[in-house]
Amino acid sequence: MRYNLLFILLSLSLTLFLTIKVNAQTSEEQKIEYYQMEPLDDSLFIKIQSELFISPPDPKAEIIVDLRDKNNQTISVKGVLYPFLALTPETRAKVITYPFKINLEENINYGSVFTRVLSKLNLGKFVSPPSLYQISSTLGYINPFLQLFGGEPFGIPIKNDLGISFGIGTPYSGPFETNFVQAGVHLLGFYGGVYNSVDALTQYKNENNQNNIYATSGYDFGYVVPLGNFFEFDYLKSTKAFTSSQLKTIRDADTLGMVPKVLDGGYLNWELRYPIRILGSTRAKFYVAHYLNEVHIGFTGRELSLSGNTFDFSFDGMVHSDVRQPQYVVNVLVQRIFDDWAFSAIAIGPSFILSKRDSGSFGIISLFFNIRIKVGTSL
Numbered sequence: 001m002r003y004n005l006l007f008i009l010l011s012l013s014l015t016l017f018l019t020i021k022v023n024a025q026t027s028e029e030q031k032i033e034y035y036q037m038e039p040l041d042d043s044l045f046i047k048i049q050s051e052l053f054i055s056p057p058d059p060k061a062e063i064i065v066d067l068r069d070k071n072n073q074t075i076s077v078k079g080v081l082y083p084f085l086a087l088t089p090e091t092r093a094k095v096i097t098y099p100f101k102i103n104l105e106e107n108i109n110y111g112s113v114f115t116r117v118l119s120k121l122n123l124g125k126f127v128s129p130p131s132l133y134q135i136s137s138t139l140g141y142i143n144p145f146l147q148l149f150g151g152e153p154f155g156i157p158i159k160n161d162l163g164i165s166f167g168i169g170t171p172y173s174g175p176f177e178t179n180f181v182q183a184g185v186h187l188l189g190f191y192g193g194v195y196n197s198v199d200a201l202t203q204y205k206n207e208n209n210q211n212n213i214y215a216t217s218g219y220d221f222g223y224v225v226p227l228g229n230f231f232e233f234d235y236l237k238s239t240k241a242f243t244s245s246q247l248k249t250i251r252d253a254d255t256l257g258m259v260p261k262v263l264d265g266g267y268l269n270w271e272l273r274y275p276i277r278i279l280g281s282t283r284a285k286f287y288v289a290h291y292l293n294e295v296h297i298g299f300t301g302r303e304l305s306l307s308g309n310t311f312d313f314s315f316d317g318m319v320h321s322d323v324r325q326p327q328y329v330v331n332v333l334v335q336r337i338f339d340d341w342a343f344s345a346i347a348i349g350p351s352f353i354l355s356k357r358d359s360g361s362f363g364i365i366s367l368f369f370n371i372r373i374k375v376g377t378s379l
Contacts, residue, residue, distance in 0.1 A: 032101050032103045032105075033066070033067040033068045033105075034064075034065070034066050034067070034068050034103070034104045034105050035064070035065055035101040035102055035103050035104055036062065036063065036064050036065075036101070036102040036104060036308045037063045037064075037065065037095070037098055037100065037101065037102075038100035038101070038102060038280070038305055038308060039059065039060045039061070039062075039063075039280055039303075039305045039310060040100050040279075040280040040305055041098075041100075041280075042059035042280075042282075044091075044094055044095075044098070045057070045058070045059045045060070045061060045063065046059055047091055048063065048075070048077070048087065048091060048095070049061065049077060051086065051087050051088060051091055052075075052077060052082050052086055052087070054077060058078070058344045059282070060280075060282075060303050060305065060310045060335070060344055061077055061078050061343075061344065062076075062077070062078055062079070062308070062336060062343075063075065063076065063077055064076040064104065065084070065095055066084075067084065067096070073085070075087070075095070078343050078344075079339075079343075102307065102308045130275040130276055130277045130284075131277065131282070131283075133283075134229060134275035134277070134283060134284075134285070135228050135229050135275050136229055137189045137224040137225065137226045137227070137228060137229050138160075138161040138188050138189045138224070139157075139160075139161065140224060140229035140275075141153070141155040141163060141165055141186045141191070141224075142155045142156075142157050142163060143155040143165070143283065144374050144375050145283070145302055145312075145372050145373070145374055146166070146372060146373050146375065147168070147331075147333075147370065147371075147372040148168060148175075148370055148371045148372065149168065149169050149173065149174060149175040149176070149177075149351055149368070149370050150168075150169040150170065150171065150172065150173040150174055150175075150177075150329065150331070150351075150370075151167070151169075151171065151300070151314070151331070151372065152167070152171050152283075152300070153165040153166055153167030153171070153182065153184075154166045154167065154375075155186070161186075161187060161188050161189075162185075162186065162187050163185075163186045164183070164184065164185055164186065165182075165183065165184050165185075165186060165191075165193070166181075166182070166183045167181065167182045167183075168181055168201075169181070169201070170213065170291065170292075171289075171291075172289065172291060172296050172298070172316045172318065172329065173213065173329065174316075174327075174329035174331075174351055174352065174353040174366055175351045175352070175353070175366050175367070175368035175370060176201060176202060176204045176205050176212075176366050176368065177202075177211070177212055177213060177329075177353060177366060178201065178202065178212060178213035178214070178215065179197040179198050179199050179200075179201045179202045179213075179214060179215060180195055180197065180213060180215045180263075181195065181196055181197070181198050181201075182194070182195040182196075182220065183195075184220065189223055189224040189225075189226065190221075190222070190223050191220070191221065191222040191223065191224075191234065192219075192220075192221050192222075193219070193220050193221075194217065194218070194219050194220070195215060195217065195218055195219070195220060195236070196215075196216075196217045197214070197215045197216055197217065202214065205366065207358055208357055208358050208365035208366065209260065209358075210255045210258040210259065210260060210325075210358055211258065211260065211324050211325055211327055211353070211355050211356075211365060212260040212261070213260065213261045213263065213292070213324075214242070214246070214250055214260055214261070214262050214263065215238070215263040216238060216239075216240040216241065216242055216246075216263070217238070217239060217240045218236065218237050218238040218239045218240065218263070219236070219237060219239065220234055220235070220236040220237075221234060221235055222234025222235070222269075229273070229275055230272065230273060230274065230275075231270070231271070231272050231273075232270065232271050232273075233268070233269065233270040233271075234268075234269050234270075235266060235267070235268055235269070236263075236266065236267045236269060236292070237265070237266040237267070238263050238264050238265060238266075241264070242262065242264070247262075250262060255358040256358070256360050258324075258325055258356060258358070259323060259324075260323075260324070261292065261294075261321070261323045261324050263292065267291075267292050267293060269289070269290060269291045269292065270289065270290050271287055271288070271289040271290075271291070272287065272288050272289070273285045273286065273287035273288075273289075274286045274287070278301060278304070279301070279304040279305050279306055280303070280304065280305040281301045281302055281303055281304045281305075282302050282303045283300075283301070283302040283303070284299070284300065284301035284302065284304070285299070285300060285301075286298075286299050287299075287300075293321065293322040293323075294318050294320060294321040294322070294324070295318070295319050295320040295321075296316055296317065296318050296319070297316075297317050297319060298314065298315050298316035298317055298329075299313075299314065299315050300313075300314035300315075300316075301313050301314065303335070309334070309335075309336070310334075310335040310336060310344070311332065311333060311334045311335060311347065311349070312331065312332070312333040312335075312347055312349075312372060313331065313332055313333075314329075314330070314331045315328070315329070315330055315331075316328070316329040317329075325355050325356045326355065327353055327354060327355035327365070328353070328354040328355070329351070329352075329353050329354075330350075330351065330352055330353075330354070331349070331350075331351045331370055332349045332350055332351075333347035333348060333349040333370060333371070333372055334347055334348065334349045335347045344374065345373060345374045345375075346371065346372070346373055346374075347371070347372050347374075348369060348370070348371045348372075349369065349370060350367065350368075350369060350370070351367070351368055351369070351370035352364050352366060352367040352368075353365050353366040353367075
């Protein structure tokens with residue numbers, strides 16, 4: 001009896017403690033009346049903009065809610081102010097109870113990212129299931145992002161499983177690393193295309209060109225294995241030989257036994273990837289690839305959201321090659337720099353390559369401001 005009474009008292013105390021704690025947390029959240037909504041719920045962001053007759057809606061739009069004045073409550077979408085009452089009662093309730101808020105009345109400093117934002121990250125939103133386009137073996141090529149240097153090819157759907165793609169550089173290359181450009185047609189997971197060279201892409205730099213990739217022209221055929229967009233293989237073959245002047249230019253870049261790669265002959269390539277939706281991203285994956293007799297590991301993510309900011313981030317490590325030195329490519333592209341339609345359509349930021357320099361030391365061998373354009377809405 002004594003132990004039963006003690007158990008009951010402990011249970012009541014624990015219940016009372018948890019009730020007070022939950023109420024305190026709820027009260028704390030209710031006090032936030034001026035906040036920015038983290039873009040981690042695409043359906044709600046689209047619904048808000050649809051009710052405000054914003055077309056096309058942007059699931060990564062900057063939305064700021066101001067409920068401080070009970071007689072003049074507003075919601076701002078990409079800098080345009082709307083009355084809060086323009087939304088339906090159901091949507092207003094979802095906005096008020098939205099769990100991912102950045103308190104704009106709170107003092108923010110450099111440490112806030114670690115003390116406030118990261119502490120509020122919800123694993124259910126930090127990592128969530130990928131979209132249909134990401135895991136479809138026939139639709140995975142559809143990609144609204146066109147990047148100036150490297151990145152996945154820009155994919156345009158013509159009719160569902162039929163479409164075309166275009167890319168500048170290889171999917172793993174960095175700024176001014178290669179003169180490679182490609183275009184192709186996609187149908188039911190099959191890919192057939194051609195590649196060519198734009199020499200201006202490699203003539204910008206006068207030094208540290210020993211790790212470049214040089215191409216002439218050729219063809220590329222591939223296939224995405226069904227049951228998920230997890231494995232792709234292709235065969236790339238050069239059909240045009242280099243001229244003597246081109247080879248001389250390439251040989252001139254030979255430094256301390258470090259030589260560029262010249263695409264000559266055929267290459268069987270493959271990529272094993274795991275599509276993922278992380279930090280609200282619209283297109284992200286981890287991957288391991290064998291491309292042009294080189295081994296790559298890395299991550300790429302589009303429209304990642306953290307602390308109210310939207311950005312692209314990618315990292316590629318080329319850890320083994322039959323010719324070139326290992327290298328590491330990093331891209332950080334930030335949205336919301338420009339105004340009007342370019343607010344979410346354009347991202348710009350640094351891209352750089354780390355490898356062995358022509359002096360023999362390890363460091364940056366290429367650095368430039370990369371840019372990507374998003375055509376249409378996010379997937």
